[in-house]
Amino acid sequence: MSEETATTKLYPVLPLKNTVLFPYLLMPLSVGRSHSLAAVQAALGTEDKEIILVAQKDPAVEIPAKGDLYSVGTKAVIRKMARPNENLMEVLVMGVERVTLSNLVNEDGYLKADIAVLPLPEDQGAETEALHSSIVDLATRAIELAQPQAPAEVSRMLASSDDPLRLVFLLASILSLEMQKEQALLEAASRTDALRLMHEYLSHEVQVLELKTNINNRARTEMNKEQREYLLRQQLRAIQQELGEKNPEQAEVEMLREQLSKVELPEDVKKEVERELGRLDKIPSASPEHNVIHTYIELVLELPWNKSTDDNLDIAHARKVLDDDHFGLKEVKERILEHLGVLKMNPNAKAPILCLVGPPGVGKTSLGQSIARALGRKFERMSLGGMHDEAELRGHRRTYIGAMPGRLIQAVRRAGAKNPVLMLDEIDKLGRDYRGDPAAALLEILDPEQNKTFRDNYLDVAWDLSKVLFVTTANTLDTIPRPLLDRMEILRLSGYTEEEKIEIAKKYLIPRQIKESGLDAEKVVLPDDTLARLIRAYTREAGLRRLERSIGRLTRKVALRFAEGQAQSVTIQPDDLVEMLGPEPFTIDEMRKNSPAGVVAGLAWTETGGDVLYVEGTLLPDGSGLTLTGQLGDVMKESARTAQSWVWSHAEELGIDAALFKNSGVHIHVPAGAIPKDGPSAGITMATALASSYTKCQARSDTAMTGEITLTGLVLPIGGVKEKVLAARRAGIKRIIMPRGNRKDVRDIPEQARNEMEFFFVERIEEVLENAIPGVASRLQLMHV
Amino acid sequence: MTVFLFSPPRQIQEWQPAVDIYKADGGWILKFDLAGVRLDDVRVQVRQRRVTVSGIRRDWLTEDAGCRHYSMEITYSRFERTIELPDNLSQSNIGLDYRDGILLVRLLQEKESKTNE
Numbered sequence: 001m002s003e004e005t006a007t008t009k010l011y012p013v014l015p016l017k018n019t020v021l022f023p024y025l026l027m028p029l030s031v032g033r034s035h036s037l038a039a040v041q042a043a044l045g046t047e048d049k050e051i052i053l054v055a056q057k058d059p060a061v062e063i064p065a066k067g068d069l070y071s072v073g074t075k076a077v078i079r080k081m082a083r084p085n086e087n088l089m090e091v092l093v094m095g096v097e098r099v100t101l102s103n104l105v106n107e108d109g110y111l112k113a114d115i116a117v118l119p120l121p122e123d124q125g126a127e128t129e130a131l132h133s134s135i136v137d138l139a140t141r142a143i144e145l146a147q148p149q150a151p152a153e154v155s156r157m158l159a160s161s162d163d164p165l166r167l168v169f170l171l172a173s174i175l176s177l178e179m180q181k182e183q184a185l186l187e188a189a190s191r192t193d194a195l196r197l198m199h200e201y202l203s204h205e206v207q208v209l210e211l212k213t214n215i216n217n218r219a220r221t222e223m224n225k226e227q228r229e230y231l232l233r234q235q236l237r238a239i240q241q242e243l244g245e246k247n248p249e250q251a252e253v254e255m256l257r258e259q260l261s262k263v264e265l266p267e268d269v270k271k272e273v274e275r276e277l278g279r280l281d282k283i284p285s286a287s288p289e290h291n292v293i294h295t296y297i298e299l300v301l302e303l304p305w306n307k308s309t310d311d312n313l314d315i316a317h318a319r320k321v322l323d324d325d326h327f328g329l330k331e332v333k334e335r336i337l338e339h340l341g342v343l344k345m346n347p348n349a350k351a352p353i354l355c356l357v358g359p360p361g362v363g364k365t366s367l368g369q370s371i372a373r374a375l376g377r378k379f380e381r382m383s384l385g386g387m388h389d390e391a392e393l394r395g396h397r398r399t400y401i402g403a404m405p406g407r408l409i410q411a412v413r414r415a416g417a418k419n420p421v422l423m424l425d426e427i428d429k430l431g432r433d434y435r436g437d438p439a440a441a442l443l444e445i446l447d448p449e450q451n452k453t454f455r456d457n458y459l460d461v462a463w464d465l466s467k468v469l470f471v472t473t474a475n476t477l478d479t480i481p482r483p484l485l486d487r488m489e490i491l492r493l494s495g496y497t498e499e500e501k502i503e504i505a506k507k508y509l510i511p512r513q514i515k516e517s518g519l520d521a522e523k524v525v526l527p528d529d530t531l532a533r534l535i536r537a538y539t540r541e542a543g544l545r546r547l548e549r550s551i552g553r554l555t556r557k558v559a560l561r562f563a564e565g566q567a568q569s570v571t572i573q574p575d576d577l578v579e580m581l582g583p584e585p586f587t588i589d590e591m592r593k594n595s596p597a598g599v600v601a602g603l604a605w606t607e608t609g610g611d612v613l614y615v616e617g618t619l620l621p622d623g624s625g626l627t628l629t630g631q632l633g634d635v636m637k638e639s640a641r642t643a644q645s646w647v648w649s650h651a652e653e654l655g656i657d658a659a660l661f662k663n664s665g666v667h668i669h670v671p672a673g674a675i676p677k678d679g680p681s682a683g684i685t686m687a688t689a690l691a692s693s694y695t696k697c698q699a700r701s702d703t704a705m706t707g708e709i710t711l712t713g714l715v716l717p718i719g720g721v722k723e724k725v726l727a728a729r730r731a732g733i734k735r736i737i738m739p740r741g742n743r744k745d746v747r748d749i750p751e752q753a754r755n756e757m758e759f760f761f762v763e764r765i766e767e768v769l770e771n772a773i774p775g776v777a778s779r780l781q782l783m784h785v
Numbered sequence: 786m787t788v789f790l791f792s793p794p795r796q797i798q799e800w801q802p803a804v805d806i807y808k809a810d811g812g813w814i815l816k817f818d819l820a821g822v823r824l825d826d827v828r829v830q831v832r833q834r835r836v837t838v839s840g841i842r843r844d845w846l847t848e849d850a851g852c853r854h855y856s857m858e859i860t861y862s863r864f865e866r867t868i869e870l871p872d873n874l875s876q877s878n879i880g881l882d883y884r885d886g887i888l889l890v891r892l893l894q895e896k897e898s899k900t901n902e
Contacts, residue, residue, distance in 0.1 A: 041853060041854070042848075044844075044853070044854040044857060045847050045848035045853060045854070046844075046847060046848075047843040047844050047845065047847055047861075048841065048843055048844075048861060048862055049844065049857075049861045049862055050862075077861070077862035077863070078857065078861075079800065079860045079862070080857055080858055080860065081854060081856055081857035082856045082857075082858075083855065083856055094799070094862075
């Protein structure tokens with residue numbers, strides 16, 4: 001191999017792209033470049049077919065020159081050559097020895113070079129040996145990792161190779177190393193260098209492979225875990241079958257089936273439940289659907305399809321219950337008893353839908369409970385206040401996660417009977433937004449014609465709501481949609497009179513508060529006049545809440561005294577109230593006495609009851625026209641104008657100098673200035689105030705009035721009579737003028753109040769003025785005569 | 786280096802001439818196919834039970850003869866073939882006979898030795 005160490009012969013050079021040929025190794029090559037073809041041809045033309053293979057630094061260069069090639073290459077012998085076609089040679093070359101190139105020239109169409117053999121290093125030592133065996137280990141490991149089924153020859157070759165350099169070359173050709181790295185191995189100055197390089201490559205390679213194998217293994221174990229679980233479950237099932245046990249899911253389904261057989265259901269519902277049970281059987285318990293179906297079936301089975309409580313139709317009993325629970329409220333109680341009577345005669349009668357309207361704290365909600373108690377029915381209550389989602393009433397479709405039946409179905413389920421008393425509280429405070437209008441849903445629910453087949457979205461089968469006694473409550477009817485209002489029977493619970501309040505306090509509130517404070521009934525005494533003061537000066541309300549709170553404060557103060565050692569019972573006198581509750585928050589609307597001409601008492605209705613309203617009119621020294629103040633609404637302003645026009649047009653009859661209308665303006669103010677007021681019912685009051693102003697005759701201060709006025713002087717009826725009268729009475733007014741059309745409403749006024757007051761029912765404004773302004777009365781009478 | 790593939794293992798040997806082995810009275814005859822090899826370029830070595838034939842086949846139909854290879858299947862260059870026989874051969878006579886591109890190597894016991902080279 002070394003006889004040609006120094007030679008002057010020029011060898012053909014074949015540049016290699018992307019690879020390096022090592023000595024001792026065979027390599028197939030495809031030769032296509034024309035200068036390469038020429039070089040191979042030249043080599044084949046020699047006796048021993050020798051050619052120099054050298055790597056190109058940049059594989060992209062097509063015709064490499066001296067600088068493009070490495071200076072160390074391999075001398076090789078061409079073993080075989082074939083031409084698949086004219087321009088391509090398949091060549092099998094075998095590396096012989098490594099050489100350094102010099103004098104590279106391009107001649108005869110191919111590269112030629114002088115070579116000097118660069119003998120392979122022969123150094124030996126402990127390090128080479130160590131590296132050698134280490135590389136064998138690494139290579140074996142790499143083969144195991146990368147190609148467990150690699151031919152046994154390879155490993156055998158690795159083990160048998162005793163020349164470390166040969167091993168390195170073999171490995172380099174097996175591993176797809178980068179060309180630069182292969183070249184470095186070829187050029188290695190010592191075996192140690194070459195071995196070290198190879199060791200480095202291999203360690204890196206093994207690490208990468210191990211990582212890769214780990215990742216693969218992990219993926220495999222995960223899959224295996226699932227398979228394992230599945231297999232175990234199958235086995236569990238098999239074991240359970242062997243033992244004659246049912247698996248929990250099946251047991252569950254069986255249980256539901258058993259329940260189904262016990263419960264009496266309508267035919268179509270039964271079918272639906274059976275269908276769902278069938279689905280439940282097929283769906284694995286891990287599926288979320290399973291749970292949904294399960295909950296659904298449970299609900300259906302739990303609903304009181306045929307269960308209803310027996311009504312207690314003993315009317316005497318019902319009357320007693322209602323009277324015990326609530327003082328007064330005659331009309332409402334009558335209506336409930338009527339319904340009971342109807343039920344007694346016709347058990348299939350449709351239940352009425354009641355709407356209790358009244359100010360807060362008058363006992364609407366507790367009346368509902370009383371109704372249930374009187375009838376012996378279950379009571380369920382739900383507040384509609386602020387509800388703005390139709391789905392809350394009608395439920396969500398079961399396709400939604402977390403779907404629930406609507407509140408109605410839930411209430412029926414809680415009640416456990418299909419004929420409960422269902423109270424829908426605060427129906428006037430329903431909200432509405434983009435999710436739908438619950439009021440629209442209520443239209444169906446509260447229609448006796450439709451609610452026989454009420455369909456809850458969740459339940460999805462018809463449910464009969466017609467046996468439910470609906471009781472709704474509201475503070476005002478103004479915000480209730482008309483169609484909804486149409487479906488209900490309105491029962492008004494207007495405020496209580498002072499006497500009623502005292503009665504209620506004595507009967508219910510005081511005992512309750514005494515009990516809450518932990519006192520005995522005999523330990524605290526609240527005389528009637530104390531209660532009256534409490535009601536008048538400390539509470540101004542139609543209902544009883546504030547009164548009950550105030551009584552509660554009193555009883556707690558008394559309890560404190562007992563806790564501090566007080567022994568005898570305490571009687572609270574009216575004068576003690578200031579000490580115990582602080583100064584009176586409300587000044588009593590005392591009747592104004594000796595007010596100047598132009599001031600007239602009117603009556604107003606508010607949500608919390610009635611109020612006395614003074615209309616003040618005064619003439620101005622100059623100007624003309626009408627000035628209105630006191631936050632008056634449009635309707636009220638117009639009625640003031642109507643009043644003025646009437647007064648003006650009847651100036652002569654009233655004895656008013658017509659020049660006044662031209663030469664002086666008039667101002668009407670309605671205190672309190674901060675509270676907005678509206679409505680036509682102050683029409684006659686303003687007319688009276690104007691008449692009083694222009695005539696300079698005082699109006700009677702013990703007289704209050706209410707009524708709408710027309711331009712021709714007619715007095716039209718108004719609403720809220722009871723509240724207005726009670727408010728007038730509170731203020732100490734004795735005479736009330738009101739439209740003749742309201743005569744019927746006087747029946748509503750508690751008898752006591754009715755007896756104390758003098759009523760004047762009028763048809764025309766002249767009658768009002770006759771009764772209200774004594775000075776004008778005489779003039780009018782003159783005219784009449 | 787991220788790709789790691791094993792190419793099929795490659796032979797790390799020089800070309801090997803085919804050989805027939807004959808058992809003869811008192812020895813062995815080995816017949817090597819050495820077509821185109823000049824006898825001068827052949828070297829035979831016998832050591833213990835091994836016979837090694839090595840050498841080089843040169844191509845004499847070179848460019849000087851006015852022709853070029855179009856394809857090549859005959860392997861030129863160095864060859865080496867080692868045969869291991871069951872008997873120790875150090876006592877044998879070695880006879881070489883080269884005819885028609887075939888090299889006969891006779892390895893016979895000494896008592897019947899005729900040729901010696």
